[in-house]
Every structure is written in C-alpha cells, then in structure tokens.
Amino acid sequence: MPLIIDGYNLLYAAGVVSSLDGSGTFEQDRLALLELIRSVVDDEEIRQTVVVFDSAKAPPGLPRTVRYHDIVVHFASEYADADEMIEMLIERHATPRRLTVVSSDHRVQRAARRRKATAIDSGHWIDLMRRKRRAQNKAAQIPTKPIAPPSESEVSRWMREFSEIDIDQISRELKPLKRPTPPPTPPKPVDPEQAKSAGEEESEKPDVINPFPDEFEDDIRQLGSQLGGSIFPADYLDQIAREFWDDDDKPSR
Known part of the structure; x- marks a missing residue:
C-alpha cells in the first residue's frame, strides 16, 4: 500500500528529537527517522513510501528529491511548507483509494479524505507499526522443534511393548462378522400363455x-x-x- 509521510510531523511523534537538546542535528534526526520507517514498514510497502520534509531545515546544496535506500525523500523547497506539497502529491496520485497518508495535521487529513485516501495520525501510526514489528520478531524467534529419529532406547522400549502382544490370541478372540442374510428371491413371473397351456395339458390327462x-x-x-x-x-x-x-x-x- 502506498504511503505518504509528513516527515517532521512523524519525527516529533516518534520522539526522534536529538536536535532539540543539542545532542544531535536535524540531519541525524532525519536519518534516524528514515531508519525507523525502514524497520517497521514491510519490504513491498517501503518501495512505495514517500517522506516529505519542510525545506527550511534542509541541508544546503542537497537535491530537492533523494532516495534513501527504497524510500523517496522530498524537500518542499518550491512549496510554502511540507503540507502544501503533500496536498499536491495526494491530488496527483493515480490510486488515492489505496493511499495512506501519515500526518497529524488536519489540513493534510482533510485533503486525504477528499480523495478517499486513508488518513492516520502520526503518533497512532508509529505505535501500530512498532507493535506489529515486535509481534513479527517475536514470532520469528519461536524455535521450531526439529524432528529427529527415535533414539536406541525408544526403539528398544517399543520392541519390548509390541513383542508382548499375542497376535494369534487376538485373532481367536475376534468374532467373525455375521454376513447379512440375502433377501428371498422373488418368484419368477408366470407367462399367462404358458399357464394356459399347462392348464390345457392337465385337462387332457385321462381320468383314472x-x-x-x-x-x-x-x-x-x-x-x-x-x-x-x-x-x-x-x-x-x-x-x-x-x-x-x-x-x-x-x-x-
């Protein structure tokens, strides 16, 4: 399913804000966010994911559109802000009913709903994706018990148990199945002509x-x-x- 993500909106909702306390930079936060998105989005969806950042904090000299692994990243340098560019992307999308727009901005959510796209709050979306990924990782860590051949002790035990069974005795104790009695054979129909001939022959016999x-x-x-x-x-x-x-x-x- 195609995704359009409001970059800085999701960055704050996900708590990737090292630049706020001075321990990091906006560039580091952007890379951390992109890695977070890659870790929670499935491989097929990640190739249809677009992230839009405001251009005010974009690094100088960086192209307006770049690709980070399979994610397309836009910097809204030719628009008033990221919201305006996201509205344009929603308007021009070929299959908006399949589109999911991740943003807490009401303006962006209204634009998505006008085109019958799915709008979801950034904080809600990242929580859902994190829980989904944890469940997938947990399921992948469940060890599968290998099917091994029986040990020699198991084979010996089975041999002892089955060797004590008297097959002949079981056969003697089994009662033969009673065959069902076939239904009586219905009498053959009598040909009226033959019955008439037989009656005539009887009448022709001389009396004693x-x-x-x-x-x-x-x-x-x-x-x-x-x-x-x-x-x-x-x-x-x-x-x-x-x-x-x-x-x-x-x-x-």
Whole structure:
C-alpha cells in the first residue's frame, strides 16, 4: 500500500528529537527517522513510501528529491511548507483509494479524505507499526522443534511393548462378522400363455377309472385295516388290485 509521510510531523511523534537538546542535528534526526520507517514498514510497502520534509531545515546544496535506500525523500523547497506539497502529491496520485497518508495535521487529513485516501495520525501510526514489528520478531524467534529419529532406547522400549502382544490370541478372540442374510428371491413371473397351456395339458390327462365295482371297496378297506389302517393309501391299494385281480378272479361274497 502506498504511503505518504509528513516527515517532521512523524519525527516529533516518534520522539526522534536529538536536535532539540543539542545532542544531535536535524540531519541525524532525519536519518534516524528514515531508519525507523525502514524497520517497521514491510519490504513491498517501503518501495512505495514517500517522506516529505519542510525545506527550511534542509541541508544546503542537497537535491530537492533523494532516495534513501527504497524510500523517496522530498524537500518542499518550491512549496510554502511540507503540507502544501503533500496536498499536491495526494491530488496527483493515480490510486488515492489505496493511499495512506501519515500526518497529524488536519489540513493534510482533510485533503486525504477528499480523495478517499486513508488518513492516520502520526503518533497512532508509529505505535501500530512498532507493535506489529515486535509481534513479527517475536514470532520469528519461536524455535521450531526439529524432528529427529527415535533414539536406541525408544526403539528398544517399543520392541519390548509390541513383542508382548499375542497376535494369534487376538485373532481367536475376534468374532467373525455375521454376513447379512440375502433377501428371498422373488418368484419368477408366470407367462399367462404358458399357464394356459399347462392348464390345457392337465385337462387332457385321462381320468383314472376304477375297474372294480363298488362291491369290492369294502374288501379293500378291510384289507387296508388288516394291514395297518391308513398306512397304505387307497390309490396304492387300487393299483395292487388292478395288477393282481381281474373280473374272473374277483372274490365272491
């Protein structure tokens, strides 16, 4: 995401002010601020970062635009102040909706909002970026436990534990799975024509004619009673009578 930063505004918000107590210079503070920005902004965003400083405190003879590593640094020598140059940069930006403007100046924040850019206070922004960087550094310092092969003692312990398992006993104790009973096979449909033919064939079979008069029925029943009653069916007795008796041999009453 592109960044436009109000340089001196952020410098004071971040507390990089060695020039105020005489222990340093403005040039040292500017370099310290640029290094701070490099330490908290991601690599992809740092290549889209622009820092604007007022020209009143710019070193003499320095070009109005310089590049510090991947950061573009402007000195607003042709403008009334840094705020005016930042307004111009916001107005000319190709993708203002993706732009973030870091400044505590209300004039700059209003200019950013007019173009739908994101405006954020300098102190709030540097606090957020510092916390983000600390969290990233902390996550990077968490050691990852290497995956090492098992030691000889671990292998020996596993061998002892698994060697005590009786595989045959486990197999005997396991009950075989009961196979599901297949559903009954439905009867095959009967062809009406075949059923009709079968009925006709049954009707064509001749009826069994009893060759004996009714007077022998009592004798046959008596014989069946002597042989055990209902042990032999009547049809079987009729067959015996047909085979061994004829009209001349019929017993007389």
